[in-house]
Amino acid sequence: MSKPIRIEGIPQVLVNNQKILSAVKARTQQILAKAALDTEERAKERVPVAFGRLKTSIHTEQSGPFTVDVVAEEEYATPVEFGASAHFPPLDPLKLWAQRVIGDEDAAYPIARKIAAHGTEEQPYMRPSFEEVAPAARSELDKLARGVSGK
Numbered sequence: 001m002s003k004p005i006r007i008e009g010i011p012q013v014l015v016n017n018q019k020i021l022s023a024v025k026a027r028t029q030q031i032l033a034k035a036a037l038d039t040e041e042r043a044k045e046r047v048p049v050a051f052g053r054l055k056t057s058i059h060t061e062q063s064g065p066f067t068v069d070v071v072a073e074e075e076y077a078t079p080v081e082f083g084a085s086a087h088f089p090p091l092d093p094l095k096l097w098a099q100r101v102i103g104d105e106d107a108a109y110p111i112a113r114k115i116a117a118h119g120t121e122e123q124p125y126m127r128p129s130f131e132e133v134a135p136a137a138r139s140e141l142d143k144l145a146r147g148v149s150g151k
Contacts, residue, residue: 020148027144028066035137036060036068042129043070048080050097058126072126083122089115 040060047055057073072081094108 024144024148025065028141031137031140031144032066032068033060033062035133036070038133038136039070039126039129042132043072043126046129047072047125048123050101054080070126070130079120080123081126082124084115084120086116086119088112 037060040058043058044055047058049055054072054074054077057071057077059071059073061069061071063069089112091108091112094112095105098107098111099105
């Protein structure tokens with residue numbers, strides 16, 4: 001007659017696994033949060049500034065357990081980042097800009113005509129900031145994964 005096999009310690013193994021998973025989750029969230037804050041900081045340093053509204057609209061949002069977004073909420077954030085095709089811009093903000101930057105609000109009219117004919121060039125501030133930060137974040141995540149897997 002064969003002896004019964006007795007396995008002990010499974011509940012403790014499960015508890016230990018849960019502790020490891022919690023620690024990995026927490027460390028992953030730390031890495032992502034740091035990457036987002038570093039991206040935000042660099043974007044604020046890089047963004048073109050006339051009045052500062054775009055710069056102050058840049059912030060970090062936690063949108064999920066493993067999702068952290070760096071957001072610029074001004075309506076013109078995307079056209080600044082990516083440029084814009086030919087369009088006639090609103091004159092009032094352009095007049096304010098022309099007065100502040102050039103010292104002559106009437107300069108807004110020829111600038112508006114140029115934008116209407118040619119659009120605006122991109123002035124990337126968010127993408128290059130993320131591209132600077134991403135390698136270090138990837139490296140930290142790879143290191144964490146190797147530590148967990150033992151490889």
